[in-house]
Amino acid sequence: MVNLNSQDxxxxxxxxxxxxxxxxVSNSKVLTRFPPEPNGYLHIGHAKSICxxxxxxxxYGGECNLRFDDTNxxxxxxxxxxxxxxxxxxxxxxxxxxxxASDYFEQLYEWAVLFIKKGLAYVCHMTAQEVSDSRxxxxxxxxxxxxxxxxxDENLMLFTRMKNGEFQEGExxxxxxxxxxxxxxxxxxxxxxxxxxxxxxxxxxxxxxxxMYDFAHGQSDxxxxxTHSFCTLEFEVHRPLYEWFLxxxxxxxxxxxxxxxxxxxxxxxxxxxKRKLLQLVEEKHVNGWDDPRMxxxxxxxxxxxxxxxxxxxxxxxxxSKRENVIDVALLEHCVRxxxxxxxxxxxxxxxxxxxxxTNYPENTTETVYGIINPENPNSEKRAIPFSRELYIERADxxxxxxxxxxxxxxxxxxRLKNAxxxxxxxxxxxxxxxxxxxxxxxxxxxxxxxxxxEAQRKVKATxxxxxxxxxxxxxxxxYDRLFTVENPxxxxxxxxxxxxxxxxxxxxxxxxxxxxxxxxxxxxxxQFERIGYFCVDKDSTTEKLVFxxxxxxxxxxxKVQNK
Ligand code: ATP
Ligand code: MG
Numbered sequence: 001m002v003n004l005n006s007q008d009x010x011x012x013x014x015x016x017x018x019x020x021x022x023x024x025v026s027n028s029k030v031l032t033r034f035p036p037e038p039n040g041y042l043h044i045g046h047a048k049s050i051c052x053x054x055x056x057x058x059x060y061g062g063e064c065n066l067r068f069d070d071t072n073x074x075x076x077x078x079x080x081x082x083x084x085x086x087x088x089x090x091x092x093x094x095x096x097x098x099x100x101a102s103d104y105f106e107q108l109y110e111w112a113v114l115f116i117k118k119g120l121a122y123v124c125h126m127t128a129q130e131v132s133d134s135r136x137x138x139x140x141x142x143x144x145x146x147x148x149x150x151x152x153d154e155n156l157m158l159f160t161r162m163k164n165g166e167f168q169e170g171e172x173x174x175x176x177x178x179x180x181x182x183x184x185x186x187x188x189x190x191x192x193x194x195x196x197x198x199x200x201x202x203x204x205x206x207x208x209x210x211x212m213y214d215f216a217h218g219q220s221d222x223x224x225x226x227t228h229s230f231c232t233l234e235f236e237v238h239r240p241l242y243e244w245f246l247x248x249x250x251x252x253x254x255x256x257x258x259x260x261x262x263x264x265x266x267x268x269x270x271x272x273x274k275r276k277l278l279q280l281v282e283e284k285h286v287n288g289w290d291d292p293r294m295x296x297x298x299x300x301x302x303x304x305x306x307x308x309x310x311x312x313x314x315x316x317x318x319x320s321k322r323e324n325v326i327d328v329a330l331l332e333h334c335v336r337x338x339x340x341x342x343x344x345x346x347x348x349x350x351x352x353x354x355x356x357x358t359n360y361p362e363n364t365t366e367t368v369y370g371i372i373n374p375e376n377p378n379s380e381k382r383a384i385p386f387s388r389e390l391y392i393e394r395a396d397x398x399x400x401x402x403x404x405x406x407x408x409x410x411x412x413x414x415r416l417k418n419a420x421x422x423x424x425x426x427x428x429x430x431x432x433x434x435x436x437x438x439x440x441x442x443x444x445x446x447x448x449x450x451x452x453x454e455a456q457r458k459v460k461a462t463x464x465x466x467x468x469x470x471x472x473x474x475x476x477x478x479y480d481r482l483f484t485v486e487n488p489x490x491x492x493x494x495x496x497x498x499x500x501x502x503x504x505x506x507x508x509x510x511x512x513x514x515x516x517x518x519x520x521x522x523x524x525x526x527q528f529e530r531i532g533y534f535c536v537d538k539d540s541t542t543e544k545l546v547f548x549x550x551x552x553x554x555x556x557x558x559k560v561q562n563k
Contacts, residue, residue, distance in 0.1 A: 014319045016052070019260055020060055020228060030062030031227045034088065034095070035217065037069045038080035038201070040274030041289040041296045042087045044310070044331070048265040051314035053230060054093040063096035065224055070102045071216045073200035081201070083289070087297040091307050101220045102202045108211050108219055109163065111249055112174060112192055116155045118248065121192060122148055123158035124175045128194075131173075134180075135188050141181035142188045148177060162195060165208045169195045174209075178244065186241045190214055218242040221257040222249060229257045232264040233323065265317060266325045269481040270295045271488055271497060285501055286482070292537075292548045293482045293505050303479070304525050304535025304550030306342070309335040325487070332551045339525060339533045339550065341375045347384070347417065347464040348513040348528040350476065352391035354437040354468065357422065359444075360388040365467065368448065370418040382516045385470040386419050391512050393530075396463045397438065399427055406460035408438070415462045417529065421446040421454070464529045471512035474545040476534065478507045511547065520545060527553075 013021065020030055032053040036046060057064035066088060070076050088095065115121035124147045126134070136142035150158075159174055161167065174193040182188055192215040197208050211219075221229045229242075239259050246256045266272065271280075272295055280286045280294070289296050292303035300310065313334040317326050347370070369381040392408065401409035408414045413423045426439040445454035481502055488500040511528070520526070525535045532552040539546045 015321065016056065016228075016230060016260060016262060016319055017059070019258070020056060023227065023258070024060065029227070030057055030060040031065070031096075031225055032057045032062065032230065033065040033067045033099075033221065033224065033226050035067045035069045035101075035220075035231075036084050037072065037075075037274075038077065038084060039072070039075040040080060040278055041083050041298055043272050043274070043277065043295045043297065044267060044300065044313075045265040045272045045295075046087075047091060047297055047310050048314045048317065049230070049232070050088055050091055050093060051311055052262070052319060054095075055315075056228070056230075062227070064093070065097045065099055065226070066095035067099040067101065067220060067224070069213070069217065069220070070100055070200070070202065071211050071213065073196055073198040073203075073210060076201050078201050083298060087301075090301060091297065091310060097224075099220075099224060100202055101216050102200060104216070104220055104223055105203060105207055105211070107223065108216060109209075111219060112159065112211070112215070113156065115176065115192070115248065116159060116174075117152060119152055120177050120248065121174055122150060122155050122177055123162065123172050124148070124189075125172045127170060128173075131175075131191065135185060136180070138183065138185060144180050145175065145189065148189070159193075162193070162209050163207075165197075167195055169197055171195065176215075176241075176245075178241075184237060184240055186214070186238055187244070190241060214238055214241050215245065218246050218257065218259070219249065221259075222246055225255075226257040227255070229259045231259060231261055233261045233321065234264075235259065236261045261321070262319045263321055263323050265314075266323065267295060267328050267331065268325050268486040269328050269483050269488075271483070276489075276497065279498075283498075285498065292477070293479050302535075302537065303548050304339070304533060305335050306338050306525075309338040312338065328481070336533065336551050336553070339527065342373070343525045343527045343533060344372045344382075345370065345374070345527045345529050346382075346514050346517050347466055348474075348476075348511045348517075348531065348534075349391040349393055349464065349466050349471070350509055350511045350528075350531065351394040352512055353394040353397055353435065355390045355392055355422070355440050355465075356437060357388050357390070357442045358425070358439050359441045362388055364388065365470065368419045382514075384418060384514050384516065385467045386416075387467040387469055389468045390416070390465045391468055391471065392416075392463050392465045396461075397424070397435075399435065407463060408440075408461070413459045415446075415448070415459050416442075416465045417462050418448050419465070420444070420448075421457065421459055464531075466512050466514050468512070470515050472515055472517055472545065474511050474513055474517070474547055476509050476511045476547045476549060477537065478509060478549045480505045480507075513545075517545065525550070 034050050034053045054064045124145045134143040173191050175189045178187045180188050191212050193209045196210050242259050250256050290298035290302045313331050365385045365387045367383045368386045371379050372382050373379040396407040398405050398409050408424050410424050415421050420442040422440045422442045424440050428437045430436050445452045482505050483500045484502045485500045488497040520536045522536050522538050533550040534547040537546040537548050
């Protein structure tokens, strides 16, 4: 398991750490949980919750459970359960126990019966709409259900019949009998159980009544002995209800979990609700949950993000009680920093311009060497073939170059990285006047690392290149933001968020790469020198490597910070 907190020990404590430290005096061991509903793939927001729950448990010598909050059979699937487990482990965390709220259905049912027996719950025949209409508003009290005061025996009998499948969906429900005038709308006789004739991914058709979130979550925390139940701010208003149920369930003096809330992570230029992400997948606006443009953990992984960079990001955004939107440039900054120190360098040309070195022998290949990773002092070198015919990037040449253009131009010199200094002597065009190749000469004494005076001669630019005969032709997928606006959900109430989809979020191109790339495996990450970071995609075949661009080299976040 990774250690998230070592660098942070000396920093002041955030509010959740303060809460835990106060509790440590009375409590023996911190036990947290990460409680996803298996109704979609995890996204970067969940990563924050994962890092927080596992990280705090780790920091305080406790444990963290993975609990599937699987109380809604209509939206949940085994595929999601599997992907969630894979993503949590990939992020570098291991749960103490793998648990399912559905394993508590029997216990929850018994507790519901207990509430009925105490006169604290009743079977109500109003429709969901009627219940919602009778709830009132924050300033106007709700109206009591006509079924509110039926006898305990009648309620017990009706609830048993509900369980036995004697009612249709929507015909009745179990409600807590609390206070229809409470200033907290969640306390106005909230629904505890509803009828659903749906197949559950674990309990099959055993049940046709399912507990609501509020009658399952706190109870699950309690059953597992969770000490701190951290959730996002929207659950703050549910806290009195969470505590109300536990008050009747726990024995006097028995420890109950403490729910505390923190702000969700929001990221600009994307959407993060699973419902919206599912829509993008189902309507095929993206190619699946792990499409590299998605903010899902699997999408980021496929894009080339490292687990380390996501953990760093989660740490950097920190924990607060105030909602805010994080600039996606910070996430990009984190992965760039990590890949800079860890990824192998290769030269790749994406928009080739052919060069012929007219004074270089024909049919000859020599080997030059490049450092695999200059950030690593122990890095080894890689062999790169050099020959008479090369590709450079079209953008690295200008025929009528202004003074400030330091790259290749007629009569000017540049260095080819890890190789020689060349000069452009002649520009060859086709009948349409388009440049098709350059005739250059190389200086044989200027070889990089040869120590000659010529090799030390200063030229203004160093270009990446590949030997045409040796280059590996690959597909590269270049990504832009999925949405054209910072907040696709809030821009204009009338417009659908889909209207802000960026039609140019995916572009496919070709890259010619030095042959050291040949044995790259799916998931391997590289820096294409002077271009950016790329990762081998699972669509690669033995004939053709496919790369995803993770992120470019330019760091807009660092710029923002230095202003
Ligand atoms: P969504 O709204 O995206 O569907 P959710 O809250 O319904 O998310 P759950 O599976 O219920 O998703 O979430 C599991 C845990 O992750 C919860 O504790 C939830 O509070 C937390 N979580 C979800 N989204 C975020 C987010 N954007 N930032 C931080 N924590 C989050
Ligand atoms: Mg949810």
